[in-house]
Amino acid sequence: MAARVWVDYAAGSAGEWAITRVAAVRGAGLAAAPRLATRVRALDAPAAAPAGEVWCLGGVASHRRYTHEVEDLALVAASPPLDRPACRHACLIPMSKSEAWWDLAQDRRRAVFEETSQHIAVGLRYLPAIARRLVHGREVGGAFDFLTWFEFAPADEPAFDALLAGMRATPEWDYVSREVEIRLTRA
Amino acid sequence: MAARVWVDYAAGSAGEWAITRVAAVRGAGLAAAPRLATRVRALDAPAAAPAGEVWCLGGVASHRRYTHEVEDLALVAASPPLDRPACRHACLIPMSKSEAWWDLAQDRRRAVFEETSQHIAVGLRYLPAIARRLVHGREVGGAFDFLTWFEFAPADEPAFDALLAGMRATPEWDYVSREVEIRLTRA
Numbered sequence: 001m002a003a004r005v006w007v008d009y010a011a012g013s014a015g016e017w018a019i020t021r022v023a024a025v026r027g028a029g030l031a032a033a034p035r036l037a038t039r040v041r042a043l044d045a046p047a048a049a050p051a052g053e054v055w056c057l058g059g060v061a062s063h064r065r066y067t068h069e070v071e072d073l074a075l076v077a078a079s080p081p082l083d084r085p086a087c088r089h090a091c092l093i094p095m096s097k098s099e100a101w102w103d104l105a106q107d108r109r110r111a112v113f114e115e116t117s118q119h120i121a122v123g124l125r126y127l128p129a130i131a132r133r134l135v136h137g138r139e140v141g142g143a144f145d146f147l148t149w150f151e152f153a154p155a156d157e158p159a160f161d162a163l164l165a166g167m168r169a170t171p172e173w174d175y176v177s178r179e180v181e182i183r184l185t186r187a
Numbered sequence: 188m189a190a191r192v193w194v195d196y197a198a199g200s201a202g203e204w205a206i207t208r209v210a211a212v213r214g215a216g217l218a219a220a221p222r223l224a225t226r227v228r229a230l231d232a233p234a235a236a237p238a239g240e241v242w243c244l245g246g247v248a249s250h251r252r253y254t255h256e257v258e259d260l261a262l263v264a265a266s267p268p269l270d271r272p273a274c275r276h277a278c279l280i281p282m283s284k285s286e287a288w289w290d291l292a293q294d295r296r297r298a299v300f301e302e303t304s305q306h307i308a309v310g311l312r313y314l315p316a317i318a319r320r321l322v323h324g325r326e327v328g329g330a331f332d333f334l335t336w337f338e339f340a341p342a343d344e345p346a347f348d349a350l351l352a353g354m355r356a357t358p359e360w361d362y363v364s365r366e367v368e369i370r371l372t373r374a
Contacts, residue, residue: 004326043328060326065252069292105256110293139191139247139326141230 005061007135008039009092009147012053017090017184025168027178030055030094036184038149057094059135059147066113071120078127087131087151091160092182094144101175102138117170126163129156144178192248194322195226196279196334199240204277204371212355214365217242217281223371225336244281246322246334253300258307265314274318274338278347279369281331288362289325304357313350316343331365 011019011030015037022032033054041047043060050056064072101109113119123132131151138145152160164181167173198206198217202224209219220241228234230247237243251259288296300306310319318338325332339347351368354360 006328043326062326063289065293067292068294072292102250105254105259106252106293106297107255136326139230139249139323141193 003061004043006041006043006045006047006058007061007133007147007149008037008041008048008056008058009149010037010039010051010053010056011035011182012037012051014051016187018187019182019184021181021183023181023183025179025181026176027096030180030182035187036092036182057137057143057147058140059137059142059144060140061133061135066110067120071114074124075120075127078124080128080131082131082133082149082151084131084151086153088186089152089154089157089160090184090186091150091164092184093148093150093164094146094178094180094182095148095176096138096145096178097175098177112172112175117167117172119167119170119172122163122166126159129153130160130163144180190248191230193228193230193232193234193245194248194320194334194336195224195228195235195243195245196336197224197226197238197240197243198222198369199224199238201238203374205374206369206371208368208370210368210370212366212368213363214283217367217369222374223279223369244324244330244334245327246324246329246331247327248320248322253297254307258301261311262307262314265311267315267318269318269320269336269338271318271338273340275373276339276341276344276347277371277373278337278351279371280335280337280351281333281365281367281369282335282363283325283332283365284362285364299359299362304354304359306354306357306359309350309353313346316340317347317350 011033013035015035017036019033019036022030031054039048067075129152133149135147137143137147150160198220200222202222204223206220206223209217218241226235254262316339320336322334324330324334337347
């Protein structure tokens with residue numbers, strides 16, 4: 001569960017995903033590109049040499065920071081794997097939170113995240129339809145604090161849109177300082 | 188408070204601290220060396236080229252992961268800066284925790300850390316005598332999950348020894364998989 005891997009999302013001319021839209025939700029956006037490649041490697045493995053990517057965002061998959069044990073158990077039980085054949089649509093959300101967020105103590109961040117915004121409870125409603133992987137960029141000098149990758153069947157795109165809209169309406173999103181939304185389909 | 192910097196502790200022939208002892212507390216130790224240099228840089232600044240160090244351990248200073256707001260306020264009020272002239276002794280503790288620790292949910296880790304082991308409450312008793320800086324290596328591919336640096340006046344070394352002995356006797360330490368203790372004096 002706590003296995004750590006490095007994940008790079010590289011936008012350019014190569015990759016298994018076709019980028020259909022890049023939207024700046026808050027703050028600066030990202031350049032458009034035709035394709036996106038996902039590269040996963042061990043934390044201590046050398047990074048791939050840049051190969052003319054338009055941009056490359058990376059981060060570390062690691063342990064969960066806010067979930068209580070009962071929530072962890074529910075998430076583990078309900079969370080599907082990535083790469084299910086039916087999941088031909090995807091979305092990548094690079095996001096950063098404000099210094100005001102990071103200055104909050106752990107109990108205050110947890111209170112905004114779950115007791116107020118119900119991030120975990122709402123997310124659970126969309127499982128197992130929407131597969132998800134979160135990586136952290138904040139401690140590794142990344143351009144974004146978080147990169148969240150979602151995969152779903154085309155028929156579940158309206159549900160995914162509703163999930164996004166719901167999340168963005170929560171008090172937690174008052175602390176989002178930058179957010180980009182990248183939609184993709186399997187190439 | 189949440190300012191992020193990269194900190195390297197480099198053991199070799201150079202540096203402002205003389206290493207007086209390197210002890211393996213749990214698991215493999217580290218090689219002896221005469222001196223230790225501390226290098227602090229911005230997260231996105233390039234790393235210094237290796238200069239014949241015997242070992243170099245790095246990590247990221249970042250936000251606190253377990254403290255509640257009232258504890259944060261107490262810590263901020265009581266915590267002294269590093270580099271006080273009277274603090275001529277120091278100790279570096281590189282440490283990793285087991286996978287069993289990282290597999291625990293946030294509430295379970297918090298419960299072991301504070302409700303059971305009183306890590307914060309006990310640490311507060313030694314402030315402002317003992318200055319402290321924690322950096323995280325787990326998400327950056329470091330050899331240790333944490334590097335904790337302590338500075339204190341020579342007269343406070345017995346108090347520091349008591350702090351260490353007290354911490355190592357807590358249930359939290361059941362989850363420590365590797366720990367090294369490096370004692371130093373200003374060169």
